[in-house]
Amino acid sequence: MGSRVIVLNGGSSSGKSTIARCLQDRLPSPWLVLGVDDLIGAMPRNAIAEGSRLALGAHGEVVTGPA
Numbered sequence: 831m832g833s834r835v836i837v838l839n840g841g842s843s844s845g846k847s848t849i850a851r852c853l854q855d856r857l858p859s860p861w862l863v864l865g866v867d868d869l870i871g872a873m874p875r876n877a878i879a880e881g882s883r884l885a886l887g888a889h890g891e892v893v894t895g896p897a
Contacts, residue, residue: 866892
């Protein structure tokens with residue numbers, strides 16, 4: 831089963847949460863809203879440490895790995 835992800839990127843107080851809630855109201859299937867801290871916290875520690883699934887960039891960005 832594949833996953834679909836919508837990424838909303840922007841500075842603090844730029845409206846990301848509001849847009850996410852509006853999308854949840856309008857999209858036909860249920861969607862979860864997760865902040866980047868929640869996403870990182872939900873990942874297995876070794877997937878981040880190895881960079882196989884998520885890697886943390888030098889400026890705090892989250893980069894997907896080869897897995």
